[in-house]
Amino acid sequence: MSDYLVKAVAYEGTIRAYAVRSTDTVAEVQRRHDLWPTATAALGRTMTAAAMMGAMAKGNDKLTLKVEGNGPIGAMVVDANANGEVRGYATNPHVHFELNEHGKLDVRRAVGTEGMLTVVKDLGLRDFFTGQVPLISGEIAEDFTQYFVVSEQVPSAVGLGVLVNPDNTVKAAGGFIIQVMPGATDETISVLEEKISTVDPISKLIDRGLTPEEILGEVLGTEQVTVLDRLDVEFSCNCSKERFGNAIIGLGEKEIREMIEEDGKAEAHCHFCLETYTYSKDELEGFIDEIRSQS
Incomplete structure (x- = not known):
């Protein structure tokens, strides 16, 4: 059952x-x-x-x-x-x-x-x-x-x-x-x-x-x-790489640039399902490009 x-x-x-x-x-x-x-x-x-x-x-x-x-x-x-x-x-x-x-x-x-x-x-x-x-x-x-x-x-x-x-x-x-x-x-x-x-x-x-x-x-x-x-x-957990990615974009270009310079990548961890999502340097730079295109 x-x-x-x-x-x-x-x-x-x-x-x-x-x-x-x-x-x-x-x-x-x-x-x-x-x-x-x-x-x-x-x-x-x-x-x-x-x-x-x-x-x-x-x-x-x-x-x-x-x-x-x-x-x-x-x-x-x-x-x-x-x-x-x-x-x-x-x-x-x-x-x-x-x-x-x-x-x-x-x-x-x-x-x-x-x-x-x-x-x-x-x-x-x-x-x-x-x-x-x-x-x-x-x-x-x-x-x-x-x-x-x-x-x-x-x-x-x-x-x-x-x-x-x-x-x-x-x-x-x-x-x-x-x-x-x-x-x-x-x-x-x-x-x-x-x-x-x-x-x-x-x-x-x-x-x-x-x-x-x-x-x-x-x-x-x-x-x-x-x-x-x-x-x-x-x-059921509704987290996703895209959802966390949007959250990273919301941090702004300055903070994303610091992630690239300090770690060369970023990680997001879901408290609910414990899934971890990794974002490469290229993906982070893509977020910056997206921010700039919207400004």
Whole structure:
């Protein structure tokens, strides 16, 4: 089963819901960045949330999530879009601790409990929408729950889980976001709160191999869920030699000339996929010619 998410409604459309299987996506970022187990759980949870938040967008809209805590993992940055594409990195991928008192990977210790969660939405307009909230736990799911309530004024419940094998590979990853829409009755909210408080942790649900549809069935009640759409999810980076080349051109002739004189070439490194692009002296001189032709 490859990664995908579902969008759904429940309780006569008064509850909006998303659920995702993100195992392969998280496994890809773990492999590329040589993430240690606790770092895998932290970045994997953030990427899982980003995939679902990207699905809330439309068309070519995209968003960037940044989790900056006071823990040793440093800043985590994740991009996602409405097409199910997600990429991310952690400043320090080599973070791991003993299991916490609950027998789980100690994500809180890796991320830290002081810092900020920032969401920047590129809606294709001149200005970006930016929402920011303080971290309240460092466990990621609770922090995104806080973000939706405070920054978007949408009461929400977020569940995120990543299971890591003894050899550091990813066993399973997934999550859900449940949101209360206008028109939801107090009875519906009470039933929902009861179900969410008694359902197995998301890590157990994904360990059981439940599909996104089945996860929503566990959380909301199978008879209540109406799936509206399905979207494939994957790790995808849109970097390219041309894109970085344009960035070098943007530096201007003086700085490109210094690159030629000092190194005879230039290198650009993508933080997300770790691809490195090399530009020869001839290519750099071609950039200068292009700048001059436009002046």
